Amino acid sequence: MKPSALQPNRRVISFRSPTAAPLDGGAAPSDDPLIRSPAGLFWLLLHAICCLLSLALGYRFARFLVFLFLFSPSFPLSSPGLLLLHRRPDLPLSLPQPPPPNATASRVVVGRHGIRVRAWPHPDPAEVISAHRILGRVQREQRLQYGVRNPHPLLVVTPTYSRTFQALHLTGLLHSLQLIPYPLTWLVVEAAGRGAASNETANLLARSRLPVLHLPFPGRMPLRWSDRHRFESRMRLHALRVIKERRLDGIVVFADDSNIHSMELFDEIQKVKWVGAASVGILAHSGKLETAAQRQLSKEVEEENSPVPIQGPACNSSDQLAGWHTFNSLPYVNKSATFVGDGGTVLPRNLEWAGFVLNSKLLWKEAEQKPDWVRDLDEVVRNGEEIESPLDLLKDASFVEPLGSCGKKVLLWWLRVDARYDSKFPPGKWENSADLVWRETRARGRDVVYRS
Amino acid sequence: MMGAKIWILGLLLLSLFYDGIGARESELNRKTERISGSAGDVLEDDPVGRLKVFVYELPNKYNKKILQKDPRCLTHMFAAEIFMHRFLLSSPVRTLNPEEADWFYTPVYTTCDLTPNGLPLPFKSPRMMRSAIQLISMNWPYWNRTEGADHFFVVPHDFGACFHYQEEKAIERGILHLLQRATLVQTFGQRNHVCLKDGSITIPPYAPPQKMQAHLIPPDTPRSIFVYFRGLFYDVGNDPEGGYYARGARASVWENFKNNPLFDISTEHPATYYEDMQRAVFCLCPLGWAPWSPRLVEAVIFGCIPVVIADDIVLPFADAIPWEEIGVFVAEKDVPKLDTILTSIPTEVILRKQRLLANPSMKQAMLFPQPAQPGDAFHQILNGLARKLPHDERAFFRPGGKILNWTAGPVGDLKPW
Numbered sequence: 001m002k003p004s005a006l007q008p009n010r011r012v013i014s015f016r017s018p019t020a021a022p023l024d025g026g027a028a029p030s031d032d033p034l035i036r037s038p039a040g041l042f043w044l045l046l047h048a049i050c051c052l053l054s055l056a057l058g059y060r061f062a063r064f065l066v067f068l069f070l071f072s073p074s075f076p077l078s079s080p081g082l083l084l085l086h087r088r089p090d091l092p093l094s095l096p097q098p099p100p101p102n103a104t105a106s107r108v109v110v111g112r113h114g115i116r117v118r119a120w121p122h123p124d125p126a127e128v129i130s131a132h133r134i135l136g137r138v139q140r141e142q143r144l145q146y147g148v149r150n151p152h153p154l155l156v157v158t159p160t161y162s163r164t165f166q167a168l169h170l171t172g173l174l175h176s177l178q179l180i181p182y183p184l185t186w187l188v189v190e191a192a193g194r195g196a197a198s199n200e201t202a203n204l205l206a207r208s209r210l211p212v213l214h215l216p217f218p219g220r221m222p223l224r225w226s227d228r229h230r231f232e233s234r235m236r237l238h239a240l241r242v243i244k245e246r247r248l249d250g251i252v253v254f255a256d257d258s259n260i261h262s263m264e265l266f267d268e269i270q271k272v273k274w275v276g277a278a279s280v281g282i283l284a285h286s287g288k289l290e291t292a293a294q295r296q297l298s299k300e301v302e303e304e305n306s307p308v309p310i311q312g313p314a315c316n317s318s319d320q321l322a323g324w325h326t327f328n329s330l331p332y333v334n335k336s337a338t339f340v341g342d343g344g345t346v347l348p349r350n351l352e353w354a355g356f357v358l359n360s361k362l363l364w365k366e367a368e369q370k371p372d373w374v375r376d377l378d379e380v381v382r383n384g385e386e387i388e389s390p391l392d393l394l395k396d397a398s399f400v401e402p403l404g405s406c407g408k409k410v411l412l413w414w415l416r417v418d419a420r421y422d423s424k425f426p427p428g429k430w431e432n433s434a435d436l437v438w439r440e441t442r443a444r445g446r447d448v449v450y451r452s
Numbered sequence: 453m454m455g456a457k458i459w460i461l462g463l464l465l466l467s468l469f470y471d472g473i474g475a476r477e478s479e480l481n482r483k484t485e486r487i488s489g490s491a492g493d494v495l496e497d498d499p500v501g502r503l504k505v506f507v508y509e510l511p512n513k514y515n516k517k518i519l520q521k522d523p524r525c526l527t528h529m530f531a532a533e534i535f536m537h538r539f540l541l542s543s544p545v546r547t548l549n550p551e552e553a554d555w556f557y558t559p560v561y562t563t564c565d566l567t568p569n570g571l572p573l574p575f576k577s578p579r580m581m582r583s584a585i586q587l588i589s590m591n592w593p594y595w596n597r598t599e600g601a602d603h604f605f606v607v608p609h610d611f612g613a614c615f616h617y618q619e620e621k622a623i624e625r626g627i628l629h630l631l632q633r634a635t636l637v638q639t640f641g642q643r644n645h646v647c648l649k650d651g652s653i654t655i656p657p658y659a660p661p662q663k664m665q666a667h668l669i670p671p672d673t674p675r676s677i678f679v680y681f682r683g684l685f686y687d688v689g690n691d692p693e694g695g696y697y698a699r700g701a702r703a704s705v706w707e708n709f710k711n712n713p714l715f716d717i718s719t720e721h722p723a724t725y726y727e728d729m730q731r732a733v734f735c736l737c738p739l740g741w742a743p744w745s746p747r748l749v750e751a752v753i754f755g756c757i758p759v760v761i762a763d764d765i766v767l768p769f770a771d772a773i774p775w776e777e778i779g780v781f782v783a784e785k786d787v788p789k790l791d792t793i794l795t796s797i798p799t800e801v802i803l804r805k806q807r808l809l810a811n812p813s814m815k816q817a818m819l820f821p822q823p824a825q826p827g828d829a830f831h832q833i834l835n836g837l838a839r840k841l842p843h844d845e846r847a848f849f850r851p852g853g854k855i856l857n858w859t860a861g862p863v864g865d866l867k868p869w
Contacts, residue, residue, distance in 0.1 A: 108642065108763045110619045112693075113700040117707045118788035123714065127795040131678050131714050137799045138733055138806070139674040145483050146672035267672075 143181060148270045153250035154184035155243060155360055159235035160257045161191040161221040162198045164419040169257040170201070174208045177255075180266045185248065186212045189235040191221045215242060223339045223421055229349055232256075233387050236353060237377070244363040244377055252360050254353040254390075258415050265411035268403045269357045274371060275394065278403040279312030280355040281410045282327055284345050310410060311348070312355055313402035321402050326350040339421070346416040349388055354414055356390040357403075373399055484811040485804065489772045495813045496827055499834035500544045503841055506553035507540050508588050514560045514580070522566050529657040529746050530563040530572060532639070532829075533606040535820050537561075539830045555635075555837055556594055556603045560584040563609045574615040578628055578861070579869035581605070581615075585630050599856050600634040601847035604837060608657065610742040612638035614647040617741065622647055629860040633847075635840065637833055639744050641766025648766060653836040656768040656829060659749040661821045667726035671755075678714040679794065680732035680756065681705070682721055683747075684740070701761050702738050704787040712791060729754040733802070734780070734794055738762065749818045752778075755809050757802065759794070761787060769817060769832050771839075778808050 054061045156177060160166060177186060186208070190201050197216045205212045217235050222228050236254060243252065251269055255261060269276060309327055316322040329336070329347050337344030361367035362374045373396040380393060391397050404411050487495055515537065519525055525534060537559040540546055547553050562577035589595040595603065607613045613631050614622035623646050627636070632649070640647055641654035648654075685706035687697040694703045709715040717736070722728065729735055735751040739762035748767065751758040758779040760767070767775045775781075782793055808814065816827040824830045859866065 107644070108699070110623065112695040113784075115694055115700040115703040115707060116785065116788050117704065121708045121711065121788075123712045123791065127791050128714060130795040131791075134795065134797075134799055134802060135676060135678060135733065138802065139676070141803055141806075142672055142674060146670075 148182075148267065151182040151270055154180065154182055154266065154269075155248055155250040155252045156184055156186045156255045157189070157236055157239040157252060158186065158255050158257050159189045159191070159217075159232045159239075160201060162200050163221075163421075164423045165417065166200065166257070167204060169417075170204050172260070173255060173257050174204070174210070176261050176263075177210055178208065179263060182266065182270070184210065185250065186210050187215060187239045187242065188212060189215045189217050189239050191217050191219055191231065191235060193220050213242070215239060225337055225339065225346060225416075228340065230386065233353070237381060237387060240363055240377055241381070243360050244365065247364055248360055250360050252358040252363075254356065256354055256414070258417060259354050260413040260415060262411050264404075264409070268409075268411060271403065272357050272359060272401055274359050274362060274374075274401070275390070275399060276357045276401045276403045277313045277321075277407070278355050278357070278411045279310050279325075279407045279409065280352055281413045282309045282311060282348055282352075283413055283415045284309065284327075284332065284347060311351055311414075312404075312410075313400065313407040315402055315406040319402075319406050321398060321400055324351060325407070340418050342420075348414055348416075351389040351391065352414055353389055354412060356400075358390060362393075371399065483807065485807045487773060487778075487808060487811055487814055489770075489774045494772045494835055494839075495817050495832070497831075497835050497838075498826065499831055499838050502838040503545055503554045503834065504547040504552055505540055505543075505545050505555045505557055505834075505837075506547055506550040506594075507537075507557050507559065508592065510559055510584060510587065514584055518561050518564045522564060524566055524570055525561065525564040527660060528566075528570060528572075529659070530608040530639075531658040532608045532655060532820055533561055533563060535658070535822065536606050536637075536830065536833070538822075539824050543824070543830075543834075545834060550592065550594055553594075554602065554841055554843070556588075558584055558588060558603065558605055560605075562607060562615070571617075572609060574609055574617060576869060577609070577615045578625075578865040579867055581613075581628055582630060582865060583869040598633070598843075598847045599850070599854065600631065602843055604635040604637055604653075605631060606637045608637075608639045608655070610640065611647040612636060612640040612652070619741070625862065628865075630856055630858070633855065635837070639768075640742060641768075641770070642743050642762075643764040643766060645764075651840065653833060654766050654768045654770060655833060656749045656818045657744060657746045658820055659746050659753070659818075661819045664726060664750070664753050669727050669730050673731060675731055675733050677716045677728065677732035679709075679716065679734045679736060679759070679790075680728060681715075681717040681736035681738075682719070682725060682728075684719055685717075687741075690741075697741065698739050699763075699784055701784045701787055702740070704784075705736065705738060705761070705790065708788050709791065714791065726750070726754065729756050732756045734759050736761065737779075739765070748779075752809060752818045753815050755806060757805050757809065759790075761790075768829075769836065772832060772835065773814070773817065778805055778814070780805075 050061075057064075158170075158173065160170060177184060186205075188201065188205060190197055192198050197214050202214060205214055215238065217238055219231065222231055240252070242248075251272055253266075253269060265278060268278065310325055311327055312325050313321050314323040314325050327348050327350055332345050332347055335345045337346045361370060363377055364370070365376075373394055375393055375395055377393070380387065385392065387393065391400070394400070486493065489495075515534075519534060525531060537557075540557055540559075550556070560580060562580055563572045563574070565573045565576055567573060585595065585600070605613070607615075609615065610617045611619065611622035613627045613636050614625050615628065616622040616625055626646050627649055636649065636652045637655055638648075638652055639655055639657045641652075642648055683702070684697075685702045686692075686694050691697040694700065697703070705717065709717060716728070716732070729750060733756065735747060735754075735756035735758055737745055737747040737751060737758045737760050739745070743762035743765040748758050748760070750756075759782060760775075760779050761782050761784060763784050767773070767779075780794070780797065782790060786793065813827050816825065817829060817832050820829050
């Protein structure tokens with residue numbers, strides 16, 4: 001006989017329709033009120049208790065009953081485990097089941113185990129620090145084992161001038177250079193009006209803890225972009241002349257202050273023998289706020305060409321230099337910027353300096369094994385030629401080594417973002433205000449709040 | 453006189469100084485370390501010439517026909533039984549003369565009856581194995597000569613020769629009675645467990661070598677993930693409440709470390725799974741329904757230190773590979789303290805473990821490449837079998853007469869297959 005507990009609903013149905021067939025085990029007559037007879041009361045109470053239990057325990061109750069009545073020998077050992085609650089931090093750690101009587105001698109028991117959760121399942125800051133130390137040590141070991149054996153030092157050439165966005169750009173470049181694991185010298189050529197280095201730049205560079213050669217260059221940075229590109233080339237040539245005079249050794253990288261460099265670039269240029277070329281992604285964008293219609297138009301233009309124009313070496317199928325990808329300035333003919341900060345799209349030259357790296361021995365007057373397809377720097381400058389890219393320093397451009405799996409990998413991004421030349425930029429006041437805030441808060445012992 | 457002594461002393465000191473430098477330099481250049489387990493430096497042993505194996509010719513219904521019915525058996529993690537057969541057929545250790553054989557191999561693919569999802573059903577496997585043994589005992593005298601003591605079988609399923617995927621049922625069944633004298637080559641290994649008998653050889657689960665080779669990234673890619681794991685924490689289909697699956701260990705890992713940025717753990721299976729393992733320092737290898745998992749093989753191949761969370765587990769080739777020095781073992785009850793345990797390991801120990809993992813013979817020993825290469829898992833199995841030679845005299849002469857009872861076991865097993 002099936003107990004009515006397994007079919008609670010049928011009782012309700014038979015109660016509601018007095019003409020329904022009587023239950024198998026139901027003892028109460030269908031039209032007598034159930035409440036009166038004690039057997040009926042008992043069944044009703046049992047029914048209520050079963051309903052409440054199944055509400056509380058759900059399928060576990062049903063499983064319990066099924067096992068109890070139908071499959072008693074193979075009752076799982078886990079019955080007390082039904083009530084093992086877990087994931088509540090105030091509950092103590094739950095215990096595993098005691099081993100069954102004639103089990104193997106194993107310490108490990110089969111059955112339901114509690115899920116151990118500690119009281120505060122969040123990271124401990126001291127452990128996070130030691131984990132980062134471990135990661136740092138592992139990465140250092142990786143570099144020792146698999147990285148470059150005898151790294152060349154780097155000579156980073158950066159033309160800059162004091163302006164609103166200088167701190168923004170230079171700090172970014174500074175942080176990138178601080179991450180480089182190779183010895184480097186930073187040659188910062190600054191275009192200062194009176195030919196003397198400005199305080200702002202000097203203060204920024206002093207914070208960098210890098211070996212810096214701060215080279216002042218006479219002349220103000222021009223406002224028109226075409227003039228500015230030429231001026232920057234002259235600044236870079238000035239740096240190259242310094243390298244030649246002082247016979248600095250290393251690989252020359254042209255890192256403009258507003259460009260974005262990936263760390264892989266600096267690992268890749270260690271492979272350069274004489275002249276290398278990497279792919280540069282051009283982030284040419286307009287400074288104007290675009291309306292929705294204009295944005296739609298520009299998106300269509302983008303979809304026609306590649307999404308981001310890339311400048312760099314082009315290889316043939318046998319991975320040898322076959323030509324150059326240059327910047328296609330046709331789509332931007334009407335929108336290009338003419339002077340700094342006018343909101344138009346700033347266009348790069350056909351081949352930017354940033355994509356080339358040179359071995360400094362190419363610039364020296366005399367160096368062993370110096371190749372003969374390099375022109376002398378002094379001669380080039382004396383002739384007053386316009387140098388648009390380092391290729392003009394070479395007699396034969398076919399000796400350039402393509403980097404980044406033959407130019408397929410973009411290792412740096414060219415960007416020119418600048419505020420208007422007449423933007424409010426109080427020179428010198430930035431440092432003072434920051435120092436003032438720092439001194440104030442040190443005196444009062446409060447947390448530093450950056451207001452500027 | 454004094455001057456000469458000073459010169460000699462100076463020269464001695466200089467030579468010591470240079471020796472020191474040389475030693476330090478060779479330390480720096482040392483990428484890998486030799487592996488020596490309890491059996492010695494045996495990973496590079498060559499089994500050819502140390503043993504002879506005779507392969508029984510069973511009718512196709514035991515092997516080829518089953519494989520034809522479902523070719524998925526060649527790529528799942530139990531494929532070792534099939535590849536071992538193919539390897540032995542063309543190996544120099546094979547002999548066609550059974551009189552000179554030290555070991556006898558029976559090619560029966562018991563783990564190839566797959567559900568539509570690809571999981572093997574073990575319900576017919578005992579009958580299949582029994583039928584195969586009956587065949588070889590009737591057609592060749594070698595089984596009855598030793599009652600299987602010089603025979604070995606490859607049983608890579610969840611609980612080995614217990615032929616069930618549920619642990620309780622597997623323990624109830626125990627190892628198939630007819631196999632109690634044979635040597636079992638299985639992936640399951642847990643100390644003091646019914647389904648692991650003494651003298652078994654534990655092997656790694658099959659992982660496709662070409663697939664893993666295709667996802668290698670340059671070794672100078674910096675390892676920036678501290679702990680990595682991808683897989684289930686709760687098996688909602690079979691264990692909705694939790695606590696049963698993995699003895700609650702996986703669920704405990706999730707509950708304790710889901711908020712911890714050092715732990716990159718999730719149930720999603722990304723396309724860059726193998727690449728991510730190569731960018732991680734520690735890879736968790738917790739138990740699931742059975743204590744072994746292919747994650748151990750993947751961790752070793754990709755140079756990620758395996759963190760084994762499975763009490764009393766016996767890892768592959770445990771006598772040849774010193775797993776204690778290579779991996780980190782965490783007791784299941786210590787899972788809430790996993791971050792403390794892992795961050796308190798000294799860096800020299802971690803670097804040493806990585807050097808041991810970088811050893812190519814270690815990686816080779818975990819793989820089943822086709823065609824077989826020296827030092828791979830096939831050769832380690834043969835090395836293990838060779839180390840068990842010569843057979844004990846009790847194999848050939850049993851004092852109490854026959855031991856095997858051909859009618860032992862559950863009634864369902866006795867039906868013919």
